[in-house]
Amino acid sequence: MKTFAVLLLFAVANAKHEQYQGWKSYFVKPANKVQLQVLSSVVQKYGIDFLSDPAVERNGLALVKPELHEYFIKSLEDHGIAYKIHAEDVKAQLDIDDKLIETRRRESSQKQNGTISFDNYLELEEIYDYIDYVAEQYPNLVTIVSPGNTFEGRPLKYLKISTTNFEDEHKPIILIDAGFFGRDWITPSTALYALRNLTQSDMLHDYDWIIVPVANPDGYKYSFTNDRFWIKTRSTDQHLLSNYCPGVNVNRNFDFFWNTIDSSDTPCANNYAGSKPFSEKETFLLKESLGDFIPRVVLDISLNSYGSLILYPWGHDGSLSNHAFALQSVGVSIADTIYVNSLPDFPRYTVGNSVLVTKIESSGTGIDYAHKLGIPLTFNIRLPGIGEGTEGFHLDPKYIEQVAKETWDGIVVGARRAAELFGRTRK
Template sequence: MIILSSILLILVAAEKSAFVAGGIERNYTILRITPLNIEQIQFLSALYLNDDKMADFWKPPTRINETIHVMINPGFMKKFDRLLNEKSISYHIEINDFAQYLKNKKEMKRQRNLLFDNNRERRFWDDNNRNSNIFLGKYNSYDSIVRWLKNLEQRYDNIVTVKSIGTTAEERIIYGVKLGTKNVTSKPVIWLDAGIHAREWVAIHTALYLIQQLIIDYNSNSKIGEYLRLLDIYIYPCLNPDGYEYTQTKPNDPSVRLWRKSRGSTINYEWENGEKRYCKGVDLNRNFAFHFGEIGSSSSPCSNIYRGKYAFSEPETQAVRDALLPLREQIKAYITLHTYSQLWIYPYSHAANTYSSDIDELKAVAKEGVNSLMKLYGTEYQYGTGPEVIYAFSGGSSDWAKQSANVKYSYTIELRPSKSSNAGFILDKRELIPIGRETYEGIKVVIDKVIMEYKQSRN
């Protein structure tokens, strides 16, 4: 607590000093930091947990000699440099002007021919995006996504049903689809969602790609046809549409493009010295009722990992809970897509060396999924619990689904790029289709396992 209190006072002083500086430091700067001992990790962790005004940690500092990337906000570089120097923490400037980096990315022309080398994919999107202005290989607005989902239901009404599960803080409806033949009233269910963190655009795009491929392959691939005859696959591509839409309002502004949380009510937060700040939103993946309020979450409304006032305090997480629990007898797999780090995470992630009773089965399917994914492009994933492969966190959706909804195969998949990549959340659009393809291969392993067990249960 002494370390934390000292850091909070330093941060408030740094904030005041930054404003006094008159905007001399205007750049968002990306640093690469490698902590060398436990003391450095503790110091950086205190910053990560309790501040978002000075710095945005893209990944928390959890392991000695493991690189993290931190975005320093304008006006704070000198102060952050001083803090690191006081603890003998060295760093490397990876990107000096991140706003300019984003502008350069936006100006890169899309090369459609490179993205659509599969003729069936091209025909599918040409046929189905006329009224929605959507296609893969680029990022789409939430409204465009919703229109596209509704178009799919009209064209493929034998296997596509549009579903809505609730309304967000800003009164957007959370839409998804149920994929499956409609001649059976009750089938095993696989649930897949994405976009619970606003800045993770790649995850949302990947969920759309999975919808596309399952529909394309339904009539042309007997294996996929069996999937949709025997199962219902629910896919909700964007659980946090408020945050996602906000990130698209100023895509060249790092503070907007890299917004993580929801856009719920603004909280007037008072620091220990009486300083007041107005902070908005909740980290929805810390708001589920699984060891809520414990490790890897923050009670500070200004933190990027603010957990909310209580479990399921937010309409978005309430929507997931209220839609998923009535299906608990049918749901056999829950998969939530995130970016980034190339990880396949299974429960439990709130504490080290804490496993479910069927850990061997969870691990075996994860291993097979990672191996299947890797065969396509050689992309290497790690698999394990959160503490084993990245960090411990509480209040996450996949842990909650495992415990509270009793979902056997419950996974969080962190997509490309790797942990060490400076691209972070800003991937070249040319990677979007390959990410979708390899993820599809990995997820088919889970579907195959569910179908195999379903067939065995009927014999």
Template sequence: MMRVHSLVLSFLAVLALVHSSQVRYDGYKVVRVVPQKAEHVVALKSLQGQTGHDKVDFWIPPRQVGVPVDISIAPALFQHLYASFTLWGIHPVILTHDVQEKIDAQTQPRLNVGVDVDFDYGKYHSLSEIESWMKSITEQYSDKASLFEITKSYEGRTINGIKIKTTTESKPAFWMEGGIHSREWISPATVIYMTAQMLETYDSNKDMKDFVDSFEWYILPVFNVDGYEYTWTTDRMWRKTRSKQGECVGVDPNRNWDMEWCKEGASKNPCTDTYCGPSAFSEVEVKGVADYIKGIPNVRGFIDFHSYSELWMSPWGYTKELPKDYSNMDAAGKAACDALKAVHGTKYDHGSIANIIYVASGSSADWTYGKLDIVYSYGVELRDKGLHGFLLPADQIIPSGEETMQAVIALAKYITEH
């Protein structure tokens, strides 16, 4: 352990020499390492707890021996860390040679979308473009879709969702949300694509009509609006909210729910990306969404879309113990994964959050299941498995949307039948 401690101290000494006045990622590399022994996991967790995402950013955090860890590393630290990893015997593989190049590719000249301009579902869009699209599509399909206001964000933005209700009779409700972590752009893009399909093909596709008619749909394309805006204007790799937390900024909105809050898998350090906040529901966005969901009668399904890793996950997140409803939860998750794979061959794994990815307390799916008894509550990690990570090329948006749409249809069918 002394060797691990010295390696950590050596790394932190180099880290202290690095200073960046701009949030750019020129020359940043993303590497994958696979810890071979317990002391490797301990050392990686020590680094994770003491670094800022603008210098060393754990895209996939250390979990256990034999499980890959993905890390974005600043140029000034790369040679030192690469040598350290090699010395440890966990030989790094470079997944991305220049993070900024991938960021630039995602934000190539795009349509300046307004309400009278066709929306390109194969591109990533800014918050203002998404808001214009939400207004436009609910006006176009006003017989079955409407905007609803959830709350105001920390910076005063309105958080809106789209409700789809196609019959006058009362139906069970289904909630889908994207963009709780602001840098995970494929999440809002996929949710937007699916919403459009639900409305645009409703009259021409009987299977889609039956699917949409089976629930009242509450869809939140961009949960963390302040953070998402910040990824477009200032820092593409920003994850948290934008609330002031002493000398640091932001809370992880998926560690801030009032369910086993701030236990294992969450940080009490305000400067880390998994900071749980000063209290449960401290973030106005999280509290506002939770209060809104509580006010919806008979919610039967809940999905919080994330990226990346291709996982369909059910509670619990805070413990590896399985809940009493796990057999049904996982059977429904398997049905979703099977339907998803049938579209483009993408293979998702399914299981409980803590067992399939890592322990994470204070998460949305744990809260909706544990507090509201929504049995079919899921956190879904979308494409890919790490080749592009958070910087998934835009040409994968529509394939992601197509396969995820079929997964949700299969899930809804399972819930209806069971």
């Protein structure tokens, strides 16, 4: 019986990531804006999934299905776009990544009550346990708000951190969200690092903070249990095919040029925008819950991975908003601060309008919607990640705390600049 149990365990482990059997991953580096534009067209044509979007002279990392290898490579070679193989077998590399994370988990020091480790990726339950603990330990500073549940019944949670219980209307608000995409495992850790520092720093004297540690709990959980590269929610009520292809891309579901650009009507697509704006409980409840604070929010930071990019509106057409100068200036301040505190392993952040940097137009995004509502500074910060080696699809867990720390340093500078520029005018 014991032998059977061991064999069953081995079979289950071996079956994980089976859907990526035969897939390959490629580093792709466009040399100029023309090649970047061509690459954008290739992505649209074949539906290529980039874990890290390329920029000029900056590698992107593409996941390619077996049936698309030939077409993808031919498109790159026809236009002289540099590429090299990252992983010959995506499934095999994911298995290696799993072992690395599990080894790291076993080697981690024993956690004390209420603490979390910033040297490994966190399960959803660990995240929720930690924020519950912080709220209990700092009842005069931290309030958990749970406006409702996800499609699969998990609680949506965000935190309000304030010395005045958000009653001082003169204090500007800084908003940080993470975990829009299920597979962005490093982003909740970065948000929780900010939470931990807020309870121990002077950044609560002049600012109130809202932190959404996991905006898409169902997708986050599913990426741990079933599909490492899962992006969307897990709803099945949006389309006749939703039972077969669940979920909606949270970052295409906001009411700003919804379902017009780089969005899909097909639920099987990663960029499926849903049946209508705010069709997902995740986006609707965020909108409803945060709406009262919009007039005081001066800085909205949405954390994604990977890319070492700081991007800002408008993303639907690449035009510049009335706050473009401030967006560029504050974005550069954040990037420069991160660079000073970063490791040489990570590339320097590129700052700019999302379309001008990536050559990818997209509609229904969170930062564009927030900017439309009047939040002057809205950024998508794509954290540093995969380098040019063959270390896998996860950033090595040993770098998680470093990424969280340097990002927090950048956020602090961004908050101060935002308050200087817009704190008084948005009372």
